[in-house]
Amino acid sequence: xxxxxxxxxxxxxxxxxxxxxxxxxxxxxxxxxxxxxxxxxxxxxxxxxxxxxxxxxxxxxxxxxxxxxxxxxxxxxxxxxxxxxxxxxxxxxxxxxxxxxxxxxxxxxxxxxxxxxxxxxxxxxxxxxxxxxxxxxxxxxxxxxxxxxxxxxxxxxxxxxxxxxxxxxx
Numbered sequence: 001x002x003x004x005x006x007x008x009x010x011x012x013x014x015x016x017x018x019x020x021x022x023x024x025x026x027x028x029x030x031x032x033x034x035x036x037x038x039x040x041x042x043x044x045x046x047x048x049x050x051x052x053x054x055x056x057x058x059x060x061x062x063x064x065x066x067x068x069x070x071x072x073x074x075x076x077x078x079x080x081x082x083x084x085x086x087x088x089x090x091x092x093x094x095x096x097x098x099x100x101x102x103x104x105x106x107x108x109x110x111x112x113x114x115x116x117x118x119x120x121x122x123x124x125x126x127x128x129x130x131x132x133x134x135x136x137x138x139x140x141x142x143x144x145x146x147x148x149x150x151x152x153x154x155x156x157x158x159x160x161x162x163x164x165x166x167x168x169x170x
Contacts (some may be wrong), residue, residue, distance in 0.1 A: 001118060002027055004057040004105055011107065014070040025042035026057030031064040032077045032115075036123045040081075041089050044117065048098050049144060053141050060105075062114040076110030083115070095145040 018031040030047060031156040044061070051057045062077040077099055083102040090100050101118040 001056060001120070004103055005114065007060055007105060007114075007166075008056070009103045011070060011074070014063075014068070016036060016068075019065040019073055023065065025054060026051075028057065028059045029063040029065040030059055030061050030073060032080065032081075032160050038056060041086065045090050045093045045144065048100050048117065048119055051068075051117075052098050054060050054096075056119050056121035059117040059119070062110060062113055062115065070108050074107055074109035074114070076107065077113050077115045078111055079113060081115070086115075086117075093145050095143055098123050 013022060023029060028047065028051070030043060033043060044059075049104045051059060062075055064073045064075055065071040083104070086102060087100060089098050098119065101120075103116040103118065105114040105116060106112060107114055
């Protein structure tokens with residue numbers, strides 16, 4: 001896990017190399033997508049899943065990873081981006097739930113703001129078998145929750161149709 005001080009110490013290195021060269025198993029730099037708010041949030045969620053599956057780490061948002069020169073590589077994150085919204089998006093869209101920690105780093109370049117997302121090491125892999133004798137080919141710790149919940153508040157399955165009959169389950 002990288003701290004704010006560790007990241008601040010790495011930023012001057014961007015004058016001599018690209019951010020991709022500074023990346024490691026537990027550190028990744030990502031450029032913030034200024035054109036699409038939804039795409040930027042999707043990237044945050046995907047990076048949270050990647051870091052959780054990799055054993056935890058730090059993602060620095062606002063740095064282009066293929067551009068050399070600090071002033072060109074640091075583009076920053078817009079000031080209107082709400083960190084609580086990002087936390088909620090990562091939590092709601094992952095299974096099992098990932099709870100990231102966000103930190104802000106003030107820089108003189110770009111928008112003046114970088115976001116650090118800390119993902120702490122997760123739990124051991126969960127093995128969920130949908131039917132007896134079915135074993136998935138590749139097991140992952142965390143996945144994106146791509147479908148809305150299919151249970152109501154009582155735990156009854158709703159809004160899902162049988163494959164053959166077209167009747168609701170439960």
